Structure formats: structure tokens, C-alpha cells
Amino acid sequence: MAEHFLGHYFPSAQFSDDDWRMITTAFEQVRYAKDDHLLQEGAIANHYWFIESGILRSYAIDPKGHDLSLDFFTRGDVAIDWSSFLQQTPTRENIQALTEVVCWRLDFATFQQFFHGFEPFREAGRARLVGSYFALKRKSVSMIADQAKDRYRQLLAERPHLLQQVPLKQLASYLGITDTSLSRIRKEIMLED
Amino acid sequence: MAEHFLGHYFPSAQFSDDDWRMITTAFEQVRYAKDDHLLQEGAIANHYWFIESGILRSYAIDPKGHDLSLDFFTRGDVAIDWSSFLQQTPTRENIQALTEVVCWRLDFATFQQFFHGFEPFREAGRARLVGSYFALKRKSVSMIADQAKDRYRQLLAERPHLLQQVPLKQLASYLGITDTSLSRIRKEIMLED
């Protein structure tokens, strides 16, 4: 079986050659330029994207008009608005390319077919969703239990590549603070060690 | 077909009589007394619970030893730690009865059998999970975008029954503030209107 990029995402061994071929050919490689939008507020998410390279950001505009970063996606991640995609309801989020991006996308109808048709695909999809849920809960607890400086330290430890490539303002709103505060926190940490 | 409490949870019309009977009989009615624990940190969640009456609370102990309320569950809700249940990994949460509780529980093995065996059961389960994810994301954005007073107002509007029956301290940590602050917020709101 030829080595397909999706082998990084699915345990291909669990599929028959035929099934695996059907699945991989259903994904379409897509490229986006910096600042392109993959999903815009109000639309119904009809795709999701397995990322091969580049950085994506999801964000929402809050009632006061502030841009809030919700998540960042890089190689190995799946960029998706779970609610809009699975419920086929209008999204409140936007997904935007922060760099040039190469990814593989699947549409909802095909996803449904695979989800109901292939047990390993189903388990993998459910595991992704649960993983997202867990990560969100962890972040949510951290927002309450930890100070901003600690949240930044954790991001620094876990996703250092983001800090290089994402503008400070977008990181700040992800951490739940202003860019001004993040700049100060960063300075304090520099002085500490 | 006899009217079963689970009819509130599943669109029973989508199942054949035989399937529906198999599903409903797999659920076991369980009662808990106030302060009983249904799940404790460190355990692997082997059940989830459809609630018929009473109030449950999930909480975690943060690194500083503070008790953080994660969620509340009442009639119509499903009390579950999605991550621990679906991934069969040790939980970091606790689920506790705040009142006497009557509920219907299902174990993981049977859940898996139904999930993979019945498409409507599968869709219903996935919809529940996505619903939880969406609610959590909404709360997460609110923690960043709204002030504590607004979060309290929203809780007051959406789940007023909780405010009557849940101790202020447990509500406060759910809102991400101290009981002292919540007491003050509550007073301010009383004076306003």
C-alpha cells in the first residue's frame, strides 16, 4: 500500500486495502495562503481539515467586538468546528490561515458515510472529539485555577513553536488576557531566568 | 410499547420494539443519597447516568487544594465524565449527589455494543457529546469575555433552579470566583432591581 499522508492520522493497518484506498482518495489536498479563511462565522461547516503543514487559528468576535483566539492548529492536528460540522448548524467561529497551509479536507456527507460504515474510522473520530473536549476542559480549569503567568508558562512548555510564529495579541486572547499584560508577563519571565 | 423513562432521552420511535426493549432493559435504575459519590478521582469511569430526579455536581481539586465545580446535572441531563468513560482512563473528576438522586445507568461495555450496533443510538450519543463540547466552549468564551456579574446573571436566567439548591460556594467556583465575591455580586444585583 502506498504511503499516504493520512497514515499519520489513521491506524491504516485496521482497514482493508480497498477500504483504505477509498478513504484516502476521498480526502482532497488543499492549499491556503496566509490570511485565507477556511470557515467564516454564520456558515455551516461542510469540511474539516487534516493539517500537513502551516498554522491555523480559530477565533470568535465577542459582543464587545474583541477578537478572541479559540485555538491554534498545526501539523498533526485536525482543524474543525465540531459543533457546526456535526450538527450542521451555523458556526460562530472563524478559521483562518496564519501562514501558508497544506491540508487534506473531507466533506460532511463523506464523513458520515465513513463514520457509520467503518468502525475504526468511527472510533478514531470519536477519540479526536473526546481529545478536543478534554483539552478544552483542561484549559477551562486552568483559566480558573492558574494565574496568567502560569498559563503562559504552560503554553511555552507545550507548544513553543506557536510563540515564535503567532502575533502576541492573538496569543494573549487565547490566554484570556490583553496583549499589554502578556508583554509584561513575558518580560518578567525573561528577567527571572 | 410501555412508556419507559428513557423515552425522554432517546427518540424511541427510531428503534424496533425488540431493539428498544433490549436497550431499556440494559439500563439499571439506581438511587443515591445526598453526598454519595458516583465517581471519584483516580477511578476509571465505568458508567454514565441518565438523571430522573435530583442534582449532581462534578468537581475537581486544583493543585492548591481548592474545590472547583465543573458542572451540575439535573433531570434530563446525562452525568458523565466523557474522557474517562470513552477513553477508559483514570478520571481527574468527582461526581457527587447534592440531593437524593434517582437515575438510570449504563456500563461501558454495553454502551460500546449499542454505540457500534445501533445507528440511532450512535447519533444520539455523538449529539450528546457535541452538545457538552459546545456548552463547555460557550462557558470558556464567557470566562474570558464577560465579567463575573454577567456570568452570574446568565446562570440565573438559564438555570435558576440551581441557585436555590446549590450552596453559594459551589456555584462561585463554577463561575470562576470566590464565594465572597459571589455574595457581593448577588447583593449588587438585588439592589439594582
Added chain:
DNA sequence: CTTGCTTCTTGCCATATGACAAGATATTCC
């Protein structure tokens, strides 16, 4: 009823973070 125990309120002060505005740097584009 009275003694305890939990829950809730209130006062005083501390602190993390926000708001705004001015510069300072870095980046992009012609």
C-alpha cells in the same frame, strides 16, 4: 431550647489585570 456547624455577609486592604496612550521596533510594500 441550646449547642455546635455550616453557610452567608461584610469590612478592610492587597493584587492581578485592564484601559488608554505614547513610543519603539519590526514588517511589508511600492
Added chain:
DNA sequence: GGAATATCTTGTCATATGGCAAGAAGCAAG
């Protein structure tokens, strides 16, 4: 290369919320 823009830093001051401790009020148990 230089002008225009976006990004980042820093100062001053404002504010939401926390920490701690003392009471007050409600509840439970003998």
C-alpha cells in the same frame, strides 16, 4: 531604501476580584 503599517513595549492610573477575618444567620442534633 523609505514610507506606511502592524507589532510590541512601557508608563500611569483604574477596577475587578481575592485574601483574610469577624460576625450573622440558618440548620442539625442532642
